[in-house]
Amino acid sequence: xxxxxxxxxxxxxxxxxxxxxxxxxxxxxxxxxxxxxxxxxxxxxxxxxxxxxxxxxxxxxxxxxxxxxxxxxxxxxxxxxxxxxxxxxxxxxxxxxxxxxxxxxxxxxxxxxxxxxxxxxxxxxxxxxxxxxxxxxxxxxxxxxxxxxxxxxxxxxxxxxxxxxxxxxxxxxxxxxxxxxxxxxxxxxxxxxxxxxxxxxxxxxxxxxxxxxxxxxxxxxxxxxxxxxxxxxxxxxxxxxxxxxxxxxxxxxxxxxxxxxxxxxxxxxxxxxxxxxxxxxxxxxxxxxxxxxxxxxxxxxxxxxxxxxxxxxxxxxxxxxxxxxxxxxxxxxxxxxxxxxxxxxxxxxxxxxxxxxxxxxxxxxxxxxxxxxxxxxxxxxxxxxxxxxxxxxxxxxxxxxxxxxxxxxxxxxxxxxxxxxxxxxxxxxxxxxxxxxxxxxxxxxxxxxxxxxxxxxxxxxxxxxxxxxx
Amino acid sequence: xxxxxxxxxxxxxxxxxxxxxxxxxxxxxxxxxxxxxxxxxxxxxxxxxxxxxxxxxxxxxxxxxxxxxxxxxxxxxxxxxxxxxxxxxxxxxxxxxxxxxxxxxxxxxxxxxxxxxxxxxxxxxxxxxxxxxxxxxxxxxxxxxxxxxxxxxxxxxxxxxxxxxxxxxxxxxxxxxxxxxxxxxxxxxxxxxxxxxxxxxxxxxxxxxxxxxxxxxxxxxxxxxxxxxxxxxxxxxxxxxxxxxxxxxxxxxxxxxxxxxxxxxxxxxxxxxxxxxxxxxxxxxxxxxxxxxxxxxxxxxxxxxxxxxxxxxxxxxxxxxxxxxxxxxxxxxxxxxxxxxxxxxxxxxxxxxxxxxxxxxxxxxxxxxxxxxxxxxxxxxxxxxxxxxxxxxxxxxxxxxxxxxxxxxxxxxxxxxxxxxxxxxxxxxxxxxxxxxxxxxxxxxxxxxxxxxxxxxxxxxxxxxxxxxxxxxxxx
Numbered sequence: 019x020x021x022x023x024x025x026x027x028x029x030x031x032x033x034x035x036x037x038x039x040x041x042x043x044x045x046x047x048x049x050x051x052x053x054x055x056x057x058x059x060x061x062x063x064x065x066x067x068x069x070x071x072x073x074x075x076x077x078x079x080x081x082x083x084x085x086x087x088x089x090x091x092x093x094x095x096x097x098x099x100x101x102x103x104x105x106x107x108x109x110x111x112x113x114x115x116x117x118x119x120x121x122x123x124x125x126x127x128x129x130x131x132x133x134x135x136x137x138x139x140x141x142x143x144x145x146x147x148x149x150x151x152x153x154x155x156x157x158x159x160x161x162x163x164x165x166x167x168x169x170x171x172x173x174x175x176x177x178x179x180x181x182x183x184x185x186x187x188x189x190x191x192x193x194x195x196x197x198x199x200x201x202x203x204x205x206x207x208x209x210x211x212x213x214x215x216x217x218x219x220x221x222x223x224x225x226x227x228x229x230x231x232x233x234x235x236x237x238x239x240x241x242x243x244x245x246x247x248x249x250x251x252x253x254x255x256x257x258x259x260x261x262x263x264x265x266x267x268x269x270x271x272x273x274x275x276x277x278x279x280x281x282x283x284x285x286x287x288x289x290x291x292x293x294x295x296x297x298x299x300x301x302x303x304x305x306x307x308x309x310x311x312x313x314x315x316x317x318x319x320x321x322x323x324x325x326x327x328x329x330x331x332x333x334x335x336x337x338x339x340x341x342x343x344x345x346x347x348x349x350x351x352x353x354x355x356x357x358x359x360x361x362x363x364x365x366x367x368x369x370x371x372x373x374x375x376x377x378x379x380x381x382x383x384x385x386x387x388x389x390x391x392x393x394x395x396x397x398x399x400x401x402x403x404x405x406x407x408x409x410x411x412x413x414x415x416x417x418x419x420x421x422x423x424x425x426x427x428x429x430x431x432x433x434x435x436x437x438x439x440x441x442x443x444x445x446x447x448x449x450x451x452x453x454x455x456x457x458x459x460x461x462x463x464x465x466x467x468x469x470x471x472x473x474x475x476x477x478x479x480x481x482x483x484x485x486x487x488x
Numbered sequence: 489x490x491x492x493x494x495x496x497x498x499x500x501x502x503x504x505x506x507x508x509x510x511x512x513x514x515x516x517x518x519x520x521x522x523x524x525x526x527x528x529x530x531x532x533x534x535x536x537x538x539x540x541x542x543x544x545x546x547x548x549x550x551x552x553x554x555x556x557x558x559x560x561x562x563x564x565x566x567x568x569x570x571x572x573x574x575x576x577x578x579x580x581x582x583x584x585x586x587x588x589x590x591x592x593x594x595x596x597x598x599x600x601x602x603x604x605x606x607x608x609x610x611x612x613x614x615x616x617x618x619x620x621x622x623x624x625x626x627x628x629x630x631x632x633x634x635x636x637x638x639x640x641x642x643x644x645x646x647x648x649x650x651x652x653x654x655x656x657x658x659x660x661x662x663x664x665x666x667x668x669x670x671x672x673x674x675x676x677x678x679x680x681x682x683x684x685x686x687x688x689x690x691x692x693x694x695x696x697x698x699x700x701x702x703x704x705x706x707x708x709x710x711x712x713x714x715x716x717x718x719x720x721x722x723x724x725x726x727x728x729x730x731x732x733x734x735x736x737x738x739x740x741x742x743x744x745x746x747x748x749x750x751x752x753x754x755x756x757x758x759x760x761x762x763x764x765x766x767x768x769x770x771x772x773x774x775x776x777x778x779x780x781x782x783x784x785x786x787x788x789x790x791x792x793x794x795x796x797x798x799x800x801x802x803x804x805x806x807x808x809x810x811x812x813x814x815x816x817x818x819x820x821x822x823x824x825x826x827x828x829x830x831x832x833x834x835x836x837x838x839x840x841x842x843x844x845x846x847x848x849x850x851x852x853x854x855x856x857x858x859x860x861x862x863x864x865x866x867x868x869x870x871x872x873x874x875x876x877x878x879x880x881x882x883x884x885x886x887x888x889x890x891x892x893x894x895x896x897x898x899x900x901x902x903x904x905x906x907x908x909x910x911x912x913x914x915x916x917x918x919x920x921x922x923x924x925x926x927x928x929x930x931x932x933x934x935x936x937x938x939x940x941x942x943x944x945x946x947x948x949x950x951x952x953x954x955x956x957x958x959x960x961x962x963x964x
Contacts, residue, residue, distance in 0.1 A: 207493040210500045237593050422641030427571035457492045465499050476559035479550035482522045482732045
């Protein structure tokens with residue numbers, strides 16, 4: 019039950035908002051926790067019942083360990099507890115997410131016979147594990163005190179607005195609002211608007227482009243596309259993934275606001291970046307912040323040790339974090355290569371003289387090519403796709419050419435997506451003469467977007483019995 | 489400002505709550521737009537899987553939200569009006585108003601095609617060994633006939649069909665491919681409607697295609713009647729929406745009605761004949777005006793639905809059984825109907841794993857004809873119950889059904905094949921395993937058993953070197 023499903027929008031959301039609003043203040047976190055666990059439980063279709071046990075373990079384990087860590091003054095003990103915490107969090111993640119990948123590779127490369135297990139990945143495990151790790155590390159660093167209320171802590175880890183796709187917020191940024199929230203109509207309506215914008219980004223842009231992406235990438239694996247179609251597929255996916263993920267984050271932020279909770283921004287127009295380094299300051303900000311604070315800086319960052327090695331490790335781990343597949347690892351290294359290269363040349367005068375438009379174009383191209391790795395189901399498929407992009411493979415007369423895929427709806431959606439990928443709207447709204455009219459037009463726009471998005475959401479439930487003649 | 493905020497909240501609440509307030513809680517609801525029953529509220533009990541329960545709950549909720557049909561229809565119409573694209577799980581727009589079934593990249597499962605051809609050849613062998621004619625008819629997708637109206641950017645390839653036709657020819661399978669005749673006819677008339685029913689030919693097309701099949705059968709049955717246009721009243725019916733959709737259209741489609749139908753629908757074994765749930769269609773026609781014409785068993789796809797009028801009058805009896813997942817039981821239907829001709833008809837796009845599962849077509853297993861084993865020396869190598877004959881007769885007498893499923897356990901050895909010879913006619917038993925012993929099974933019309941003068945069960949030894957003949961009639 020993701021945010022853009024009928025079940026969430028028409029059942030879960032009204033229920034949580036109504037029950038939450040009539041619940042007395044001291045019970046609100048408990049109610050939110052119950053709803054969050056119910057929300058998570060609806061994903062057992064994907065992760066199996068064990069995913070709930072894994073989440074439960076993570077809550078209890080980290081809560082107790084946090085208290086223990088906080089209570090201990092001995093540096094040796096604190097370090098030992100922290101190591102125990104890192105292990106206790108990373109082991110389930112490693113087991114569920116990577117065991118089969120490692121086993122398959124061992125079997126393939128070392129010709130062994132490690133049995134592949136029937137493991138269903140608990141949804142959101144990467145997100146709540148990283149939240150838990152940041153919590154323990156921050157206590158160890160004495161940046162925060164351990165949470166003493168297990169309800170509040172469980173809510174921090176499992177709140178439904180963040181558990182599936184983040185943002186990965188550190189406990190320090192949520193603690194105050196977990197304890198005390200001041201509801202306001204302004205905040206609530208901002209939340210509604212933000213949720214509606216996010217829903218529209220997901221349903222009207224990402225999902226529409228996603229259908230074309232799916233068709234093109236499926237045909238690409240059997241080389242049944244030509245070069246222009248390969249480029250179209252890559253461009254569509256570049257925009258799809260941005261609008262999908264940022265749309266989801268907008269919905270998370272909006273939902274948080276409706277409940278009186280602030281959620282950190284996760285995107286800041288990443289496709290206007292002038293370097294891949296800048297891209298990572300604008301894309302999935304909570305993840306890049308996490309890696310900076312809890313991996314890059316502890317390794318030495320740019321202060322001591324080999325900064326290039328540190329960057330290499332960070333991007334290798336970034337790739338691994340995204341999924342148990344060589345495509346993600348190579349994708350991480352691809353970004354790492356650009357970030358390291360930029361680090362080497364950024365101070366050179368010739369680099370500084372390169373026009374911004376060139377830098378942005380090169381960055382966008384590097385990122386888009388990287389998305390091919392991210393989207394491909396295997397390295398072989400990715401290589402095939404790269405060959406298609408550069409005219410080195412493919413059917414000269416494929417069954418479907420670009421004019422089939424590039425229909426008026428896709429052209430329109432691409433134009434809208436490009437427009438929304440650059441920060442023009444904030445600039446345009448700043449020019450608006452009167453705030454009153456701005457608010458009215460926002461409400462009208464929100465209503466239209468919500469209505470049309472819901473049409474698309476309902477249409478996605480359309481599942482006719484295809485073999486209709488019998 | 490506060491007022492605008494309140495309006496925002498109200499709009500949001502109304503849009504979210506209206507579909508909930510108008511939620512359809514009624515049981516047993518049929519949705520015409522979905523062409524199916526809406527999901528019922530799932531019941532969770534100790535036998536249920538929680539995962540399935542959650543899935544069903546989700547389907548229940550999605551199916552029954554208020555305004556769902558209006559939202560879906562509006563979504564399709566808006567995208568059609570704004571962009572000229574038909575966003576629908578089934579259909580896509582072509583050029584000049586044509587509607588096609590959703591276009592997918594052609595399958596490159598050439599191994600499957602070869603397996604399918606082998607399967608059809610097996611069916612033909614089965615029929616020919618039993619002195620029945622066999623014809624396989626392959627019908628084209630609409631896009632094969634109206635390729636010029638496919639959406640821009642589509643280079644239609646039909647490699648799969650070409651491979652299949654080559655394979656059928658190499659294996660000497662008696663077949664017709666109706667595409668060339670339909671393409672030729674399309675120059676004069678509309679053989680598939682422009683919009684309505686994107687997946688099948690219309691009555692004009694069916695007339696052309698089925699005539700071609702009958703022409704092919706005329707080689708062995710020269711007196712077989714071909715349908716003539718004069719036999720039909722042809723009129724046009726207005727269609728105002730696509731099937732399984734509220735997408736509006738305005739198209740008149742041809743409808744052929746026989747002026748003087750001869751064949752009468754009898755459905756002798758209605759509710760008794762075994763059909764797979766994904767292909768449950770069965771109909772049975774008898775033509776009292778042509779008792780000496782051949783009897784045909786048609787394994788049909790959806791192209792034949794409501795098209796009995798083009799074929800049933802040419803035969804003494806016409807039996808239609810839906811082909812998907814039933815054709816593999818050819819021996820079952822052959823035993824019951826004893827046809828002179830078996831026609832296997834399917835659309836080219838249906839020849840895939842979904843409809844004819846690979847494991848079924850690969851592993852299909854039929855008895856060789858008894859004529860190939862009749863010269864084996866006889867011996868006693870197996871035992872059957874002394875009461876077998878009486879049991880069979882008792883079953884036939886006591887059953888209120890017309891079809892009798894007779895099963896006979898074997899003891900003392902193993903066999904490879906088994907046959908029933910009833911008054912000189914051969915029927916195929918199926919040899920099955922049950923708890924490490926073999927049983928033989930057959931389904932026949934009880935009148936055949938009760939009126940039989942002579943019934944024999946013939947068993948072929950496991951190594952196919954001996955046969956054992958057991959007379960059951962004496963045991964009656």
